[in-house]
Amino acid sequence: MTPTRAPIRIAVLGAGTVGAEVAAQLLEHREEFEARIGAPIALSGVAVRDLDATRTRALPRELLTTDSRSLVLGANIVVELIGGVDQARELVLLALESGADVVTGNKALLATHGPELFAAAERVGAQLNYEAAVGGAIPIIRPLRDSLAGDHVRRILGIVNGTTNFVLDRMDEEGLGFDEALAEATRLGYAEADPTGDVSGADAAQKAAILAGLAFHTTVPLEKVWVEGITGVTADQVRTARAAGQVVKLLAICERITAPDGTEGVSARVHPALLPRTHPLAAVRGANNAVFVQAESAGNLMFYGAGAGGPETASAVLGDLVSAARRHVIGGPGLIGSAGADLPVLDHGVVETRYQITLAVRDEPGVLARLAGIVSERGVSIETVEQSRAGSDGTASLVVGTHRAREAALAATVEALRDAAEVEAVLGVLRVEGE
Incomplete structure (x- = not known):
């Protein structure tokens, strides 16, 4: 007679929108999860700050x-969904050091303390899974970590923040100003009461650090991700871009590059950029996310879907949880961290891109020639120039497009x-990507 297996004990830390959804689904669909895992499971508890707080899903007290x-x-197995860094780090380390596997959606924690946490997991042979940390429901972590492990990823372009994509999309489709579009995003719940982390690019930078580390098998510290918000x-x-067949998107860009001295390394950056409307990322609307991967053998790959939301993000968390639970049934080692190539993270100044520079200039003879001289003196060449009619103040608007340069x-x-x-x-500077 086969002995009865003890249930796999699962702890959920945090009962916010995602945490409550994860816990509720574990309770409601326990038998389905047990069939997929091949063993009984038990939700041993949900850690909260306030026992009496109102929650998006009702949980047994x-x-x-x-x-x-x-x-x-x-x-x-510990599912960490409390957010923040300090307390989350303490509890995740405690879990790993006790031998428990960890599932987290905490991008700030991983971007700040990833190497330390992966080292702790490797010491005890535990798993640290984090599919929900980038792109919500979009499966991108496993493809980069596993499916593309035998390929040579050259570049990643990602729309990884739903708030900023919604804002820029409304500016593009409805002609709204930034403040108007952000107010609408806040009213509809796409932006937090304090949207600074989103509109400043900080949220996307954390995700860029994670993606670059996975894609290039090297540690990319958060402080080395160059960031500009929207x-x-x-x-x-935005109107000028639309008229030219382009769209403005906040992009997380991770790529292999070569410095002028021949040093091969990687770069991670976040900034608004112009994309041609024919590019796959140009069609990403509203608060959706997408990651466009360019690999040497696999070619161009696109991962698209909901970048946030309780049920959507819970889907990624529960996928990681099932993976970790299966290991408890069949055995095997934990997952090692993504570092190994040890490539240098190169200075942002060596990155090659194109600029579109919008200027208010004096409307007088010889201005274009003098400005062209200023540009060429810096080793940059002009590709396009568009000039509007002069205004009543004696100035004209000039849009200068450059060729690729450092x-x-x-x-x-x-x-x-x-x-x-x-x-x-x-009046403005935008980089041009995707061409």
Whole structure:
């Protein structure tokens, strides 16, 4: 007679939108999960800060506890969904060091302490899974970690923040200004009361660090991700882009690059950029996310879907949980971290891109020639120039498109133009990608 197997004990830390959804689904669909896993499971508890708080999903009160540490130490699998960094790090390390597997959706934790946590997991042979940390319901972590492990990923372009994509989409489709579009995003629940982490690019930068580490098998510290948010994007820039068959998107870009001295390394950056409307990412609407991967052998791959939401993100968390639980049934080692190639993270200045620079210039003879001279002196060449009619104030709008050049040279060009006597103002700068 086969002995009865003890249930796999699962602890959920946090009962916010995602945590409550995960716990509720474990309770409602326990038999289905047990059939997929091949063993009984038990939700041993849900750690919360406030036992009486209102939750998006009703949970049995007897499962709720404020004693996170005891809950962690009694679990085989710990699902961390409390957010933040310090407390999450403490509890995840406690879980790993006790031999429990961990599932997390905490991008800030991984971007800040990823190497430390993976080392702790490797020491005890535990799993640290984090599909929900990037792209919500979109399966991107496993494809990069497993499916493309035998390929050579060259570049990743990602729309990985739903709030900013919604804002830019409304500016594009409805002609709204930034403040109007953000207000609508807040009213509809796509933006937090304090959207700074989204519109500043900080949220996308955390995800870029994770994606770059996976794609290039090297550690990419968060502080080495170059970041620019969308607060400076104007309605005029978006309208000009639309007229030219382009769209403005906030992109997380991770790529292998070569410095002028021949050093091969990687770069991770986040900034608004112009994409041709024929590019797959240009069609990503509303609050959706997408990740476009360019690999040497597999070619171009597109991963698209909901980037947030309780049920959507819970789907990714539960997928990781089933994977970890199966290991408890069949055995086997944990998952090692993504580092190994040890490639240097190169300075942002060596990245190659194109600029579109919008200027307010004096409407007088010889201005274009003088500005062209300023640009060429920095080793940059002009590809396109568009000039509007002069206004009543004696200035004209000039949109200058450059050929590809190093970021350092392009940035120096913008500063030189800003200081030029012929230039009244630099009205905007956007990079051009996807071509």
